[in-house]
Amino acid sequence: MNSSNRTFPSANLQHELEQRDNLNTPFLHGFLTGISAGPASEPALWLAELGFDTVNTPSEIIQEIENWQKHLASCCYHDESLNIPCQFTLEDDDLADWCGGFMESVFLQDDQWFKEEAIMAELTLPIVLGADLDDDPQIRSLRQNRKIAEPMLADIPELIKEIYLHFHPA
Numbered sequence: 001m002n003s004s005n006r007t008f009p010s011a012n013l014q015h016e017l018e019q020r021d022n023l024n025t026p027f028l029h030g031f032l033t034g035i036s037a038g039p040a041s042e043p044a045l046w047l048a049e050l051g052f053d054t055v056n057t058p059s060e061i062i063q064e065i066e067n068w069q070k071h072l073a074s075c076c077y078h079d080e081s082l083n084i085p086c087q088f089t090l091e092d093d094d095l096a097d098w099c100g101g102f103m104e105s106v107f108l109q110d111d112q113w114f115k116e117e118a119i120m121a122e123l124t125l126p127i128v129l130g131a132d133l134d135d136d137p138q139i140r141s142l143r144q145n146r147k148i149a150e151p152m153l154a155d156i157p158e159l160i161k162e163i164y165l166h167f168h169p170a
Contacts, residue, residue, distance in 0.1 A: 016057075026098040029072075033101075120163075123166070
């Protein structure tokens with residue numbers, strides 16, 4: 001099957017996600033997007049961070065997650081749509097999960113992500129805002145101001161492209 005026509009996640013992976021706490025399709029998509037757009041990372045490292053290991057997880061599940069990540073990396077490389085499973089508005093409950101997953105991939109390698117701190121702070125600010133994880137009063141204030149927050153959130157797909165190009169220059 002052509003990977004561009006592939007639908008993720010499969011019923012098997014969806015079932016696996018439903019069995020886990022704090023892991024759902026938007027979170028996993030955000031995490032894999034961060035892995036794909038950010039600095040290179042070994043699959044064993046990020047799979048372990050997600051709680052998947054080759055001993056206790058069926059090999060077809062591991063393979064599907066790795067294939068999904070490769071598909072997202074290919075989309076970034078070819079400047080194709082990532083089919084992000086949320087709307088970039090404060091009303092979308094999946095937004096916080098997707099952004100939280102993305103930020104979890106950042107935290108996994110924060111030393112590499114923030115070598116150029118000012119650039120990455122600017123590029124990831126809307127994702128931090130969407131994740132709603134930060135107790136910083138300035139972030140809270142931004143999130144509460146819809147006129148500022150909504151346009152920032154709407155920029156996330158374009159920022160993913162910029163992040164990808166930052167870590168994978170042509």
